[in-house]
Amino acid sequence: GQQVMQIPQYQxxxxxxxxxxxxxxxTTLSNIQWYKQRPGGHPVFxxxxxxxxxxxxxxxxxxxxxEAKKNSSLHITATQTTDVGTYxxxxxxxxNMLTFGGGTRLMVKP
Amino acid sequence: DTAVSQTPKYLVTQMGNDKSIKCEQNLGHDTMYWYKQDSKKFLKIMFSYNNKELIINETVPNRFSPKSPDKAHLNLHINSLELGDSAVYFCASSQRGQRPNEQYFGPGTRLTVT
Structure with missing residues (x-):
């Protein structure tokens, strides 16, 4: 079945x-979505x-x-403490089914 | 107004019991889902359901069954609970054909099996 890998696990x-x-x-995707989950919260599109x-x-x-619709990236410039969460x-x-990657947990030191 | 709601928020129960988690969405969406999120934060689809089709992730034990009394509700029933069922369960909904076809998640139900 379809697998989606995400790195790193933590940052x-x-x-x-x-x-x-x-x-x-x-596998080749029709689309890719990104979600953010704050600690203790739920995924938000x-x-x-x-x-x-x-x-x-x-x-x-x-x-x-x-280009091949098999990979994607999310880049955050100049992180802030409000960016903390799992992406x-x-x-x-x-x-209709989504296959989620394992998530990257972002921690930001003030 | 809450778009996707779940009850209860917390559920603590003993092994072997049967329990249900309720989910309701007021977005008018035609498709609802159940996800399991384990302690390592992996989000795994369990079911996808609309009024015509139930898609079951083949790795989900048949102790888990979705029940939909109507288009706005998709409840999750679990028989003979096991320790490994402890997790956070999220309900979600979306509308087919919509762009983007994002999923709206409920607040989650934290299930602890002792």
């Missing part, structure tokens, strides 16, 4: 440093990427979808 950064998490799927090579920005967050990528194949 500690100093406030102001940049952060990147990477996502790789074993951030963005969906559909097109090959697509790049989208949300303020300090930059999302990329690979998940989720790949969607042919159906």
């Amino acid at each position: 500690h950064v100093q406030e102001g440093e940049d952060f990147t998490t990477y996502c790789n799927s074993s 951030l963005i969906q990427l559909v097109k090959s090579g697509e790049v989208k920005k949300q303020k300090r967050l930059t999302f990329q979808f690979g 998940f990528c989720a790949g969607q194949g042919a159906g």
Whole structure:
């Protein structure tokens, strides 16, 4: 079945440093979604990427979808303490089901 | 207004018991899901359900069964609870054909089996 791998599992950064998490799927995806889960909270949708090579920005967050539609990345510029949480990528194949990556837990030291 | 709600928020029970978790969405979505999140934060899809089709993740034990009284509700029933069932269970919903077809998650139910 479809597998989605995400690295790193954990990342500690100093406030102001940049952060990147990477996502790789074993199969070609129709789209990839990114979610953020704050400690003690539930996953909240951030963005969906559909097109090959697509790049989208949300303020300090930059999302990329690979040319082959099998990998993706999320880059945060100049992290803030409010960025703390676990970032998940989720790949969607042919159906409605999402396969989530293992998540990257981001910790930011003030 | 809460978009996706779950009850209870916490559930502590003993091995062997049967329990249910309720989920309701007021978004008018046609598809609902159940996820299990273990202690390592892995989010695993258990079921996807709309009014025509139930898709079951083949790794889910048949002690788990979704029950949908109507389009806005998808409850999760668990028989003969085991220690390994301890986790946070999230309900989610989405609308097919919508762009983006994001999933809206409920607040989660933390299940502890002793």
